Amino acid sequence: MGKKRITSFIIFGISIIIFGIGFGHNLWSKIIEPQKTTERPIIISDIAPLKPLEEERVWFYHQKHTTELEASGCKVCHSYDTQKSRFDFRYPKNRPEKDRRDLIETYHNSCIGCHRERLSKGLSTGPTACGECHKPVLYQEWIKPVVFHYGLHYQHEKATDKKCELCHHIYDEKEKKLIYKQGTESSCRDCHRQSDEGNRNSFRKVAHSDCINCHLEKKEKKQKGGPTTCEGCHLDLKLPSIQEIAEIPRPDRKQPKTTNIKVDGAGMPAVFFDHQRHEMSSLTCRTCHHETLQACKNCHTSEGSPEGGGISLESAFHEKNSSLSCEGCHERQKAQEKCSGCHLGTRTQMEGRQQSCIVCHTGPIKELPPIPPLGAPEGIMPDNVKAEITINILEREYEPAKFPHLQIIKKLTEISNEDPLARQFHRQPTTICMGCHHHSPVEPKSSPPTCGNCHKATPDFDDLGKPRLMAAYHLQCLGCHQKMNLEQNCTVCHAKKTSVKPLISEKQKKSK
């Protein structure tokens, strides 16, 4: 008995050790939670003079430092100008930009010096050895770019009592100082570019110093202010939907509510442009105006000029592939789920632009004439619009498909009527029909050809581009269902038959 008990104890002990070695790593090792704000590193990017780097780049835990050193404030690391009461957020303090060696020394002395000092005082501290900072980090992107949309702009307008000069300025070449002039406001990025240019700091530098300094000032005065942490702007700010910020008043820069765009020497009639309406469907002015917030024709001349990037005024309005042009933006709206069924389907292949010119080129008018919503299809073609179509011509494996013709037209008409842009372009009630009846124009009071009129059951070997009937049905119906994210199961349209008649009967097989 005794021996048995000892052996069983030994076995038990060994198994515990094995278990411990095997799973211990997961059980007892520290698991890093990337959700923890202090564990999110930022890249030290202001190191242009140090490139190429000799060592592994340093990932800096800014949030960890700010929480630990909250009592001492930003002054510990960043220099403070008492006269202007502003922080200079460059690190380290008084950094020498010219000499590479000097800059490296200053970085090391500032970081490691502080860490050593805190270590000697017995306070919480950071690494002091090379490899502890210069090590690769599995970085997960968490910094989102800040979109300064109309909502945020309005919030700042209210907080500063419409003192535009607090942020907006231009540089006076004669006086050699920054002045504010009403009506010249543009995006910060207009002057402050990707990197420093002469006495103009980069956008990244000015955005951080101006925003945070102002926010800190408010915080010091115990007033309600903006965020002062990285996360506050770069993570927690949620982008509003177009509907949400449609109500918010737009920044006033003396822009016209409506205008007639007339180009001298152009053959086409003027375009009536509802500026206010278009402000409602964008997040920032930059959506259309680039950074300059200038009128299009100021840079884009009719011939194309270097200021306008060589792009003529005509293409600035009509270029389909640009997100800034009129037609490009309108084109992108077609990719919306609700529109894509018709617009990215069979129709795209034969879509003509010629008829849509006059929708925009109205000639000089004061107001757009109201466009009546598309009427109910029964009202226009009472005899021809079938409510339901049973497709049984190819029936074999599946029961006949019941196609809710009228219901689909009604739904598409409803979608079209809801969308202000679609309403402008879908003028005829039969426009909706064209989504499926793609080749032949649909006239009121006459039936369009059915699918089977053109698409035959057998393939046409002389015209391979035309799908045969079965494929035409599936490509059209399923294509739309795929793009509009609707049901795509076979049995949604046609139920499966329990017994299927084989194509070649048993008798025929035997005779063979």
Add this chain to the structure above:
Amino acid sequence: MNNIDRRTFFKLISSGIAGAIGGKLVTPGIAWAKGTNFHSDEFYGILVDTTRCIGCRRCEKACAEANNLPVPDINDTSVFNHERQTSVIQWNVVNRFETEKGTVFVPRRCMHCNQAACVAACLVKAMKKRKTGQVTWDENCLGCRLCMVSCPFDIPKFEYDKAIPKIQKCNLCWGRFQDGKPPACVEACPMDALLFGTRRQLLEEARRRIYQQPDKYYHHIFGELEVGGTSHLYLSAVPFEQIGFRTDVGTTPYPEYSKGFLYAVPFILVLWPILMLGMSQVTKRQQNKE
């Protein structure tokens, strides 16, 4: 038309009516035009538009039915969990790939190369390239499996478990083609993702699709130039590496690699000895003179 007599005219009319009625009764609509003859002496092929394929596997079923292979259960979607190769009982398999543009289904089968490596490799001409493009297999096979080794797409499969083994691979429905019918898979495809026609027509159609929808397609037709051109042409929305294609096969037909050497064989075997003999004769004569 002038040389049609009364009798033939009635024959034609009555057979037409009977055919129409009969056709309607037996197979409504779906029957293909009987006796559609492919007169052209060009290479035929299939254009596979992978942007259209919905992975219904009807082509697999139709292929099995037409070629007397075990019919797969096409409702079973678990087959998509791993990438499949063609096998002795499946000449055509549909694979699923997750790509940057979503799920893509790709039917894999014999490419029917314009200058097929398997045909060049075959010792007994059991593999044949037909005048109309099909690469077919005949029973006079030795079983040497050189075709399997030579194929750049790893398509011919050998029946290791049979006493009298065969090589199994897609033959572009050679039997049906002779009856004037397109391949079974093309007939079964509900989306026209498979298109049958002459290679010239198919290339035109493929280029038309890329031209008309430049954003939808990746601008390359797989099989246009690969290994010197193939009868199966593929269109895709994503680069072909992402949907299981070998893009490193080059544009040189595989037989070209060995052609130079093979042409040298008769020269060396026949002309070299003659040359040597001649030279030895000449030197002999000179020796004799001396």
